[in-house]
Amino acid sequence: MVHPVLPSGRPDFARVIPCQCAGRETEEERLSRLRRNSGDLGLKLLCSMTFENFDPKRANLTPEQRHNLGSVYKLAKSFAEEPEGWLVLQGPNGCGKTHLAAAIGNYQLKRGKPVLFVFVPDFLDHLRSTFSPDSKVTYDELFERVKTAPLLIMDDFGEQASTPWAHEKLYQVINHRYNERLPTVITTCLSLDEIELRISSRLIDYKMSTVFGITVPDYRGDHTATEMEKRQNQRVRRTR
Numbered sequence: 118m119v120h121p122v123l124p125s126g127r128p129d130f131a132r133v134i135p136c137q138c139a140g141r142e143t144e145e146e147r148l149s150r151l152r153r154n155s156g157d158l159g160l161k162l163l164c165s166m167t168f169e170n171f172d173p174k175r176a177n178l179t180p181e182q183r184h185n186l187g188s189v190y191k192l193a194k195s196f197a198e199e200p201e202g203w204l205v206l207q208g209p210n211g212c213g214k215t216h217l218a219a220a221i222g223n224y225q226l227k228r229g230k231p232v233l234f235v236f237v238p239d240f241l242d243h244l245r246s247t248f249s250p251d252s253k254v255t256y257d258e259l260f261e262r263v264k265t266a267p268l269l270i271m272d273d274f275g276e277q278a279s280t281p282w283a284h285e286k287l288y289q290v291i292n293h294r295y296n297e298r299l300p301t302v303i304t305t306c307l308s309l310d311e312i313e314l315r316i317s318s319r320l321i322d323y324k325m326s327t328v329f330g331i332t333v334p335d336y337r338g339d340h341t342a343t344e345m346e347k348r349q350n351q352r353v354r355r356t357r
Contacts, residue, residue, distance in 0.1 A: 151226050158222045158234035158270070166219035168194055175336060182333045186213065189329050193217040196327075197224040200268050200300035203326035207305055211335030214304035218270050221302055225268055233266035237287070238277040244286060260286075264293045268300045275307040288315050295319045 119136040120128040152159050173190040174183060189206065196204045197220065204221075206214040222232040240263060247256040263269060271290075277283050292315075294301050309317045309328070320326050 151229065151231055155222065155226060155232050156234045157236055157239070157272070158219060158226070158232060163215075163219045163234065164223060166216045167223050168197070168220045171213065171216050171220060175333065178333055185332045189213075189217065189331055192327070192329055193221055194224075196302070197221040200225065202298075203301045203303065203320070205303045205305070205320050205326055205328040206331060207308065207328065208331030208333070209306060209335065211337050212331045212333050213336060214331060215272050218272055218302050218304050222268070222270050230268065231266070232268045232270065233263065234270040234272065235263060236272050237274050240271075241277050241283050241286060260290075264290050265297075265299070268302075269294065270302040270304075272304050274303050274305040275312060284313055288313070291316050291319055295322075295325065298325070 119134060121132055121134050123129045152164070157163060168190075171190060173187045175186065178186065193204070193206075200221070206217060208214050219234065222234050225232045243254075244256065244259060246252055247254055247259055274287075277287070293299075303320070305312070309321060312320065320328060
């Protein structure tokens, strides 16, 4: 704490305020706390996924695919600026769904807003584990946290085990957030026809949800092609 400076340049000994360094430290601590409470978004890989390092102009894409990826990039950035309603990202593994979802979460965290990121299969496993007497988190505590998060990101929806119990738990989360109009991001490899009707009927509500199908292939194929080109060029140079 320090004394503020009066217009005359003299210290105002009648008052004390936090110094600037303490204010910065407090903000850093706040961001650290938000990161710890963000679920899987605290993982090293996910916390490094931002809009800045997402490449919407990937190599080896057709013009249509590049346009598709550029469109979903703009859509995700717009949602990150002002999360309202739901954003559902569909597409094959490796197309960039998780990166964009994590980028939305990281953008909000940097603005000091709370976010909860969950891998759906892991969330259900954790929910089951709360029945263990050794669990440090109660079932109600974990379930309520996911249901009521100010911004929830559900990654890999549809990759969970297909059991009546799993369907029921996910429906309860989705239905609560739908009724309360809570901002939600969902990524899935499934088509809407492959998702349980009780849930898909909420995902397609155009007043609440925006569904975007990403049509680009696995981005890891870009790196594989690049590495093959490098090795081929190296072999050509050796033979000359």
